[in-house]
Amino acid sequence: MEVKKPKYLVYDWEINLVSQEFSCDHDVQHLFFAQSFDSLPVSEFLKLVPRQQKRKVKSAFRKALLSEQEVYCHCCLLIPNALFAYVELSISRHGEQQLKGTVSPCMVVPGATEAAELFYAIFENQHQGIVVTDAETRILACNYKFESMSGYLRHEIVGLKTHIFNSSHHDEYYFQELWETLNSVGYWSGVLLSRHANGEVFPQNLTIQSVSLSNGKQYYLGFYSDLSSQLDRIEDIACGGVDLLTQLPITERFLVDLEHQCEKTDSETNLLVVAMQPNFVCDNVTQAKRQFAQYLKTYTNAVCCGYMDGGRFLAALPIVVESPNERIRDIAKTLGLFFQCFKQGGEVIHTQVKTGKVGVSIYGVDAETPGRLVSHACQTLLELQPGDRRKMAFYERDIHHQIERKKRLEAHLLQTLDSGDIEVFFQPIIDLSAQRIERFEALCHVPPLEGEEVKTEEYIAIAQDMNQLTRLDNWVSGLALSQFKSLTEKFGEQVGLSINRSFSNNDDVYEELKKLSLALDKAGIAPEKLTIECTNVAFLLGKAKNRQIIELLREAGVSIAVDGFGTGYASFGYLKDPLIDVLKINRQFVANVQPNSREYLLIDTLIQLSHKLGLTVVAEGVDSEQELQSVSLLGVEYIQGKIVTQPQRLEQILAQ
Secondary structure, eight states: OOOOOOOOOOEEEEEETTTTEEEEOHHHIIIIISSOOSOEEHHHHHTTSOHHHHHHHHHHHHHHHHHOSOEEEEEEEOOTTSSEEEEEEEEEEETTTEEEEEEEEEEEEOSHHHHHHHHHHHHTOSSOEEEEEETTOBEEEEOHHHHHHHSOOHHHHTTSBGGGGBOSOSOHHHHHHHHHHHHHHSEEEEEEEEEOTTSOEEEEEEEEEEEEOTTSOEEEEEEEEEOTTOGGGGTTOEETTEETTTOOBOHHHHHHHHHHHHHTOOSSEEEEEEEEEOOOOSSOHHHHHHHHHHHHHHHSSOSEEEEOSTTOEEEEEEEEOSOTTOHHHHHHHHHHHHHHHHHTTOHHHHHHHHTSEEEEEEBTTTBSSHHHHHHHHHHHHHHSOTTOSOSEEESSHHHHHHHHHHHHHHHHHHHHHHHTOOEEEEEEEEETTTTEEEEEEEEEEOOOOTTOOOOHHHHHHHHHHTTOHHHHHHHHHHHHHHHHHHHHHHHOTTOEEEEEOOOOTTSOHHHHHHHHHHHHHHHTOOGGGEEEEESOHHHHHSSHHHHHHHHHHHHHTOEEEEEEETSTTOOGGGTTOTTOOEEEEOHHHHTTOOTTSHHHHHHHHHHHHHHHTTOEEEEEOOOSHHHHHHHHHHTOOEEESTTTOOOBOHHHHHHO
């Protein structure tokens, strides 16, 4: 038996424009009207069309009349012997009095069961997530695909508004345009960043369709496709002020964020901008860009960041102004922390930065506006050529040279520490009343670096910036303790030793002092011979555990001195602490002091207060006869400075 193939049915129809009568094939009459007729009013045909679709059909008729071209439209017809039929109409004008065309039933849905099965198959498809909301965007339903895509279950989100999926990456104008388009044409389609239930942000292709029913109710249908596995489709594409691949603000949006950050700067905080081009050497560059962007945004000290194009990133970094007269230190700290963040991110991301290129612009130094900051950073980045050994450059050339010099000094200091070439110099502290050496202060000396003139203070600052100061102190303390016996043999057993200790948040002060106590024991030096000098007294005395070991050391005879009073961490607040024995006044108070001057009166008050508190006072940096006379008149017991002698090696001191 031969099986008949289903045929595509096309039926003729016509409308008399004068009489407004509709006529059609007999098959259409039975299918659509369940009766036979020669003609019937056009209104009877239009009754078959649902109200919201009727406007579309009438518009098609009108277009055919005016254009004299064949017009096509699709609609549903509510027919007697089935639930509905979905048809295609062709319409064309014939003369002044007729419209003619064809009607093709594309699909006839017999009843509710078939409609339900059809709806379910479409709604629960395996390719697109679907969300249905009411007119207020409150969620009514979603399919399983959307649940798996978004991480939410229907019962968790039903009744909530769709803004729960908002990633907060797109600006408000983006959504304003979305709604304007949706309200004017009835749909919107595009790519946006959506938030997963676990908080992650991912790219989606979204189409929103507005649905208005005959009963006046309105709904929105959202059709979602996850683009997370198709990142090449969204590379270097921006939407709503955001680059879709990296999920970072584009340049224009970054400039707005940067302007807000610039407005926050003051005497204690500043900003620099880096333009970066990481070296993505891998098979999947798009994925590498995305991962780099997320790391830059989440795990670095950048206060805002952005993406330009072509694999170039922008970041604004805060500069904490700790050394107003040494801005290079503050800039270097900021950049050091930034690159350290990438080092902690693993070898892959660290290599991308290390082998890439970076241009730097500094607010208030080479640029006064956000636009200039970005422009200068990018210009500097572009000046770095592929064969250039430099991987980072500054728009301000003087800053660049100073940073490069600092890098050389850092490398030299590290090499010196690693090789054990650190030396100890000694400078005597003189008892003015007895006119003799009371003790020697042990000071570090770093071997000279060819082509550079560097003061010891600069190396100490560098060691502090590199978190190597405790290591440096340990070297100097160890050398000083081992050489101290030679000093006592020459100058007598009454001579003491002062060593410097600097502590920070990164140090275990208790353990370091414990090590020092053991080293003192091992060297066979009586505790009363030792004075521990410290500038950052807050770290030394701040914790109860530290105070316990200091109390034990003092009970054994060790003295504690506040070093460099008037600078850094040393302040009046610590003078009243009973664990302090000695106050060392910084040279800035002593230099060129004149009797009855403000400086003179200030030092006089300070010395009197110290004596009342039972503290011994040492004046540092006494370099001239006038300064010596002034501090003597003020009642200072001990001095230290060039007027006595410069710091010297042990061999030089013993040879005198």
